[in-house]
Amino acid sequence: MVSLVSTTPYQDQAPGTSGLRKRVSVFQQRHYVETFIQSIFDVLDGFAGETLVVGGDGRYFNREVIQIVVKMAAANGFGRVLIGRGGLLSTPAASQIIRKTKAFGGIILSASHNPGGPEGDFGIKYNAGNGGPAPEKLTDAIFARSKIINQFRTIAADDIDLDHLAVSQIGGMRVEIIDSVADYQKLMQSLFDFDRIGALFRSGFAMKFDAMSAVTGPYGKVILEDVLGAKAGTVLNGVPLADFGGHHPDPNLVHAKFIYDLAMRADGPDFCAASDGDGDRNLIIGRKQFVTPSDSLALLAANAHLAPGYAKGLAGVARSMPTSAAVDRVAHKLGIPLYETPTGWKFFGNLMDAGLVTLCGEESAGTGSNHVREKDGLWAILLWLNILAVRQQSVAEIVREHWAVYGRNFYARHDYEEVNADGAAALIKALRDDLPNLKGKKLGALHIQDADDFAYHDPVDGSNSERQGLRILFEDGSRLVYRLSGTGTSGATLRVYLERFAQDVSQHGLETQSALADLIQLSRDLARIEYFTQRQAPSVIT
Ligand code: G1P
C-alpha cells in the first residue's frame, strides 16, 4: 500500500560531485534520508517500470538506508531494483552494473575514504544511466527540490533479506539480490590477461592487498585469491566492517602506513596495494618503491597496450589540473591528445562518453578507464599486475626506466585539514588578488613565469568552469597549485600541490622532500599559510 508521508524540508541537502556527505547523526534525523531520496526521484523523469541499482560500501547505516530506498523506489514506480548481496557494491561495480543492465540509474551509499561507524560519515550519491555521477545540472535540481519538498512516497512492506541471492516483490516492483562481484570479475577478465597474471602468482610473486576493512575485500578475495591464484592471505582486512575497524579507509601514506612499511622492507612482498572505502581509489607500492598516483597514471598510460583490453592503444588521456604532468610526456610520445580538467571525476565522463579519452586519473589516487564511469581501484591494481606479468621486471625497475626515458616529476600534496573556513577563504582571496603582481617575480632561484586561476572549457558540452585552482608556474617548469577541498565534512581543507620536473633523474637525488624543499618553503610564504590558518605545517603529506 503506497502512502504519502508529510515532511518538512531540510535546508542543507546540497549534493556535491560525490553526492550528499554528512555525519551519520545528520542522516539519522527524522525523514532526512527520505526527503533526500524523494528529492532525487522528483527531479528524475521517465523511470516508471525501469531498473534502479542500489548498493554501498557497507559502512554503518548502509543496510537501514537500503531498506528505505527500496520501499520508496517501489512506491515511486520503479519496475526493478538490483541490490548487491549484503547491501555491498563497490562504486566502480555499481557503475558497471548500471551500464550493463541498462538501468535508469543507481543509488550508491558511501562516504568514500571518510571514516565510518556511528560517529563517522555517511553519503548518498545518484549515478545516471551512463554509470557516472549525476551532472551538476541534476545535483543543483535535487538541492533545489530538497529545500521545498513536503512529502515522500513509501510503501508498507517487510524488510528485504539482503544476504541471500533471491528475487522477491514489493508492491509492483521486482527486487533482485545480485552477486556483488560476479559481473565485475567478468569485466576484469575481459580486459586483462588472467592467464599471465595467474602464471606470475604461480612463479612465487608475492602480493599484499589491503582492503582496509572496506568494500573491496570480497572483490579482492574472489579475483586475486580464488581466480588468479594468489596465496591465501594476500588480501588483508578483507571483511567489510561497518566502522572499517576504526580506521580511515583512505589508501594514502598516513592511513595505509602498514602496507607502506611492509613494502619498504628488503624482504617485503613484490607488490603492495590498497583501495579505499568504496573501492574507487588505489595505492601502488612495489618493494622499496612507492609509486605516486601521478606517476602511476603515466606508467599505466605508457604500458596499457600490454593488456588485451588496451592492445589497440589509447584514444587519449586526461588528468585533473593538480595532477603532475608526468602523463603529458607519455601522451606526447604516443602522439595522443592530453586533456587537463578541473578536479573531480565528473569532468572525465564527457570525454569518455565522446570517445576522446581511454585512460584518466587524478593525483588523489584515482585512476580509471572507459570500462566504467567511475575511477576504479582494483582495475588499476590489475592493470599493474598485467604489466608486471608481461614485463617480468620489478616495480622499481619499471619506475626507474620510465623516469630515465621521460624525466621525473617530483610531486607532493600538502593538506592543511580542518582549518578555519573563513581563514582559508581569506587566504585564497588574498592570493587570487595577488596573482597579477606575481607574474615575472624572482624569488631566489625561482622565477615566476605565470600565475592564474584555472578555468576549463569542456570540449564536449561547451560548458565553462572557472576558479578551479590557483596556479603559480615557474620558468623551470615547477609549479605550485592551491585549492580548497570540495569534499571535507567539517571546516575547510587547503590543498597545496607541489611539482618540479627534472629531465635528468640523477639531478635531485631520489628524495621528493629534498627535491621540493625550496618550493615547500615558498608555498607557505607566498600564501601566508600560517597567518591565515594558524598552521605551521600540513596535517597530511601525500
Ligand atoms: C578529492 C580529491 C579529488 C577527487 C575527490 C573525490 O576532492 O582531491 O581528486 O576527485 O576527492 O574522490 P577535494 O576534496 O580535493 O575537492
Ligand code: ZN
Ligand atoms: Zn572512494
